[in-house]
Each structure stands twice: as C-alpha cells, then as structure tokens.
Amino acid sequence: MCRDYLRPALLIFGSIGIGVVGWSGHALFLPIALGFPVLWSIARTRSVAALVSAGYFLAASRGLPQGVAAFYSSDIWPGLLLWLCASISFVIVHAVLWTKKTGTRPFRYLLGAVIMAIPPFGITGWAHPVTAAGVLFPGWGWWGLSLITAGLAGLVTRIWPAVAITFAGLWLWSAATWTDPKLPEGWRGVDLELGVSLGREAGLQRQRDMIATVRGAANDSARFVALPESALGFWTPTVERVWTGALRGGAATVIAGATVLDATGYDNVLVAIDRKGGSSILYRERMPVPGSMWQPWRFLFGESGGARADFFANPAVSIGAGRAAPLICYEQLIVWPILQSMLHDPDFVVAVGNGWWTTGTSIVSIQRAATTAWARLFAKPLVTAFNT
Known part of the structure; x- marks a missing residue:
C-alpha cells in the first residue's frame, strides 16, 4: 500500500523540482525541463500524469501570483486564481493525451507539444521544454529544433535513458563552450x-x-x-x-x-x-x-x-x-x-x-x-x- 502511494508522490515532487530548477532564470538550466516528459510517460495512471503536469507547470510559473498581486496592487488571491486557471490548459492537454500504450505515446506527447506551442492553447504555453534546444544545439537552427523534437519523442519511450544520456552529454559540452548571443553591430x-x-x-x-x-x-x-x-x-x-x-x-x-x-x-x-x-x-x-x-x-x-x-x-x-x-x-x-x-x-x-x-x-x-x-x-x- 505504501509503495502504491510512494511512486506517484516521487513523480509529483520530481516534476515540481524540475519546474523550479529548469525555469530558475538561467539559460543553461533549461535542459532540466526535459525531465518532465520522462516523468509524464512513466506515470501509471491518467490522474498521476495530470498531477505531474500540474506540479511542473505550477512550479515553473511560480512567480505569477506575486507578480499579479503587484500589478493590481491587491492581495495574493487574484494572482493565485489566475495561476491555477492558466495551468488548466496545460494539465488538460497532457492528461487527455496520456496513454498506457507505449507504441502511440511518442505521437501523443508530440501532439501535446505542438498544441501547447500554437494558439489557442499556446497562448498560455509557458515553460515549453522545446526552449532547451538553444542550449543543446546552439547554432543548429531548424535542424536543432527537429533534433530536440525527436528527442522529446524518445524521452517518452523505453529507450529514454539512452536519449537522456545523449542530451546530458550535449548539455555538458554546451555548458563548457557557452557564450551569450552577441549584440548586433551598432x-x-x-x-x-x-x-x-x-x-x-x-x-x-x-x-x-x-x-x-x-x-x-x-x-x-x-x-x-x-x-x-x-x-x-x-x-x-x-x-x-x-x-x-x-x-x-x-x-x-x-x-x-x-x-x-x-x-x-x-x-x-x-x-x-x-x-x-x-x-x-x-x-x-x-x-x-x-x-x-x-x-x-x-x-x-x-x-x-x-x-x-x-x-x-x-x-x-x-x-x-x-x-x-x-x-x-x-x-x-x-x-x-x-x-x-x-x-x-x-x-x-x-x-x-x-x-x-x-x-x-x-x-x-x-x-x-x-x-x-x-x-x-x-x-x-x-x-x-x-x-x-
């Protein structure tokens, strides 16, 4: 009984940690967000997948309640309400598209990634893991975007450890050679x-x-x-x-x-x-x-x-x-x-x-x-x- 609750709890707390660290405001930490699709895929039920999605999104957008309170010069409750409402689309998309079928899971996740990237759901498509492409594949342009898209599909399959190791290697190389974008001349x-x-x-x-x-x-x-x-x-x-x-x-x-x-x-x-x-x-x-x-x-x-x-x-x-x-x-x-x-x-x-x-x-x-x-x-x- 304890193990039945322990696994979902670890997944949820893991997704919260990924959201907090991956979206801490440091460009080189963005690849940590790639841990979210892994946790989403290994959830055993749709409800756990929904809670994993909620934990990640709410943690990544944690500054919203305080920011809204400052914007409206009000208490924190309006910000909390907006924070929760904004997470609904992300959670619904990932809960509906979650599946136990390993064969169709990559296509389901990629569909969710596309839905959260363009309107109408993309209007609140914050904390999108694909943003990490610039850290893993700097200078690769559309090829880099294609590779990270393929990698996202791989992260929700049984070969995710190999994909994760590959991404980790690219991340370390990028961190060692990282330079910020130059300023346009003049x-x-x-x-x-x-x-x-x-x-x-x-x-x-x-x-x-x-x-x-x-x-x-x-x-x-x-x-x-x-x-x-x-x-x-x-x-x-x-x-x-x-x-x-x-x-x-x-x-x-x-x-x-x-x-x-x-x-x-x-x-x-x-x-x-x-x-x-x-x-x-x-x-x-x-x-x-x-x-x-x-x-x-x-x-x-x-x-x-x-x-x-x-x-x-x-x-x-x-x-x-x-x-x-x-x-x-x-x-x-x-x-x-x-x-x-x-x-x-x-x-x-x-x-x-x-x-x-x-x-x-x-x-x-x-x-x-x-x-x-x-x-x-x-x-x-x-x-x-x-x-x-």
Whole structure:
C-alpha cells in the first residue's frame, strides 16, 4: 500500500523540482525541463500524469501570483486564481493525451507539444521544454529544433535513458563552450530601473530624461538605441513632436516601447524615431499578457478596452539595413512568436520588457533566459532592454 502511494508522490515532487530548477532564470538550466516528459510517460495512471503536469507547470510559473498581486496592487488571491486557471490548459492537454500504450505515446506527447506551442492553447504555453534546444544545439537552427523534437519523442519511450544520456552529454559540452548571443553591430540596449512609474509618468520632464538617456547611449557610438516596453508612455502627437524634434540631426535611431490608444482599446507597440526627424509604429505586439492586458471577453459584453492581439502579424520588421524579430515582454515566454519570426530569417532579435511588477520573482530572468536560448539556437545577435 505504501509503495502504491510512494511512486506517484516521487513523480509529483520530481516534476515540481524540475519546474523550479529548469525555469530558475538561467539559460543553461533549461535542459532540466526535459525531465518532465520522462516523468509524464512513466506515470501509471491518467490522474498521476495530470498531477505531474500540474506540479511542473505550477512550479515553473511560480512567480505569477506575486507578480499579479503587484500589478493590481491587491492581495495574493487574484494572482493565485489566475495561476491555477492558466495551468488548466496545460494539465488538460497532457492528461487527455496520456496513454498506457507505449507504441502511440511518442505521437501523443508530440501532439501535446505542438498544441501547447500554437494558439489557442499556446497562448498560455509557458515553460515549453522545446526552449532547451538553444542550449543543446546552439547554432543548429531548424535542424536543432527537429533534433530536440525527436528527442522529446524518445524521452517518452523505453529507450529514454539512452536519449537522456545523449542530451546530458550535449548539455555538458554546451555548458563548457557557452557564450551569450552577441549584440548586433551598432546597437545598444538600455536597461532602466524606474519601477512602476515607467509608462505611467507622462510629464515633459520624464520625456526629457529619456532623451538624455538616449543621447548618453548614442555617445558610445551606437547607431540604434533600444528602450524598454512602455518607455515612451502614450504615443500622442505631442510626445511624437518632442522626440522627433529632440533627435533630429542626432546620431542614433531610437526603438522604444509605447502605447497607442483609441476608442476601442490599445496597442502595445514599438516605435522607431530616426535621426532625420521621422517616426513610425514599427511593431504591434502579437500576444499581450492574457488577463491583465488582453481581455477578449470584453467584447462579449459589448465593452471596449484592453490590448489588441495581432497573433500572426508583423513577425519581422525592417530597421535600417537589417530585419529584426521583435518580442515584447510576454512573447518571450511562449513559443510561436519567435518561431514565426524565424521563418522570415531575420538578422537579429530585439527583446524588450517592462518587468516592474515582477520584483521578487524570477520572471524577467526567465524571459532573458528563454530569449537567449532562442537567439543561440538560430545564431542570431540579440539586443535586450528591460525596466525593473
């Protein structure tokens, strides 16, 4: 009787440990997440497979309750509710697809991996084990993605020890030779520590301070300067005139986050302000944060508001003589935005975020680790800019 309970308990606690360590915010720890499919496959019942899935996902996304509480300036209960609700899709997919039949198990797991990578389930497809491809196969691109996909299938079969040993060898080799993605030539990413005030304090002095920050970065011979998400606040004609006038004839083009508001809602965007005094909306976020930003249920009740989601729009944008894969905040935690961008073979990746609400959690570190892994997989330079 004791053994009947011990095995499931060990699997569940093991999945929790894998979620905590694999998604601790260090890129080189991402391959630990590959232990999840092994534990999922050796569960003997569907209910245990569901609990293993829940343990992994909840542990990997453990910073969400505290972050949501900070975002809404409330107690932790709304965050706990969102945390549990977000795990439902992951748990349901892996519970439904679990099977005792060893012959079909690899196909079932791969189907689950695909489902959790693309909308609609991929909208909350955090902590996807395939993200480890950039650590195990840096520079291999789509071949590396194919190999880790095949490896995931192998990890849910009887030969999983051999697959795990192979992955461990690749992991050790990668760790010994690891280098972070290089910065694109002529680029500078500026990290800020302005907390909750970024994007909310819209006074002229804040804009002048930002302009001074850009000029300081441009003095380091940067031709392009990236600022974090929401750095410009609301993108209005007045703000546009302030920035284009200040940067006209300057040394650098600025890529910065802003919010474009209209009667039905808003877009979370990247704005480009060039040295000739021109400006344009460079990119509209494909997947805003569900719940806090993207609220599609409003339309069911005839209400407006919330951020718009452009799921498969503008995957690559032109900046100067190159093409960039832009990722804003939440897009760095899920799979399909970066893969869609890489189908267009961009020259580099631009990742920005505003993580003031994640203080005390590892969310921003996880964003950086995931983005770093994807950039290394496809051998793309990476520029980042975060506010904390």
